[in-house]
Amino acid sequence: MNTSIDLPEMRVFVAVVTDGSFTTAADRLGTDKARVSRIVSRMEKKLGAQLLSRSTRRLSVTEVGRDYFERAMSILTAAEAAEAAVAQQSKEPKGLLKLTAGSEFGTMVVDDWIAAFLKMAPKVSVEAEYTNRLVDIIHEGFDVAIRVGVLEDSGLSARRLGEVSYGLYAAPGYVRDSPVIATVADLKRHSLIMKTTRGRSNWTLLNGESIEKITVSPRCAVNSTIAARNLALSGLGVAHLPRFMADPLVTAGALSCVLPGWAEAPAPVHAVFASSRYMDPKVRSFVDLCLGAFKAGG
Template structure:
């Protein structure tokens, strides 16, 4: 068996497994399906093992193929890191930067970071995906993920950018003529707009000394902070919102903060990437910019 490593062939095979078909891999690599199929067949002949099983309806990875894929990804990542280490000598960000972030935080915050970065780095192009699923940045080819909340132990590198802080908000129209709101226990007499988490609608409100769990049935349960903000602005109740989302409306008088000091714990925000040792200049530059822009009273920087 010829064991020489052919990185271009390895990259083709990794694309087939990641995308699930020859056609999708060909589109990603800018080539044609027949060429991709020939390369995989040649790899199988060279390795003396079946990597994929093919049928008219689907493509399956064999056990040997799965093991080869996982090792191939490690080799390709190491090769990219080696190239990135050399590229760092120039320190000029360039090339394609693939970023992913959650839909709400991405469109309300990360968009501004990307706009500033594109102005800062004219030789960089950006491909951005907004999704609330947990993206496998290595297998899916992303350079950076912006994640809100506690990180799982994934083995990836991460840099904490800061924290999102929260508060309770309502309109003056809603509060007028309603029961006095001077303690957390008073919330049971009010209409609450709650963001659901895995189907549960409740709040864990914390101040400097104690914690209160609010389980009163909400007037409206939603799975979107943007939806909660919109309903609050309509004067339909009290919602817990990120300060970066609510404070502009406090400044123009449309919202008021109620029960100041009570809110759920701040949520950490991280930039997640493959390696901190050999960061491509465009990745390092983007993460540094995110840190510099993560400032102000509404979003707490580290």
């Protein structure tokens, strides 16, 4: 029997057993069912033992196949650990970093992080995709995703970077020429600029333990926070905006904060990636930079 170890073949067999199907394993490995079947048959011939029991209805693992599967898993885990250890010996980030983020947060925040990272890591190039769809970073080949909001249970690793806090803002001219806004109830007499979520326009405002829900029809409903900011700057009403977007405009005198302390709940921000155990130096360095930027206030 030829006892030489072929790691690619071993990975194919492990995929078949894990997925319980030649077809599913082939899809995950980016190949075709016939090739996966040939590889497993070749392994059985080389090992001189039947690893899988095949029928028209189901695929099952033989006793020998189960023992081989468990040992193969140990070998592959050790091989991955060895490769990761070698990679970690080079602490300098290098290569292509593929990342994704939401359109607005990417444009207004992640852009600055990328610029700082590229200055810090001269051997790294970045490919960024800003989109509001939920990207499958594993199957689409991304190294890291920056996500705002509560994370779904995806099985991926994540590191909390911080949170986005919010406030209510209007142009100084609007505040001066409109009725006084002293309580949340006063908002119902004002022009509101609301961002729509799945066709619904409302705010659930918190202030400590107090909760108020605003469900009035807005003067203007938009699907973009940047659009809401622009309309507020034009003096058209009160908008609910993230502080990272609004506070510089308050400092510049272009916006005023109304009802300080009232806002929707802060949204957590995470960096999401495949594995926290075997992080590529470029991924680890970028995530560390993002965390540092949040701690420094942006």
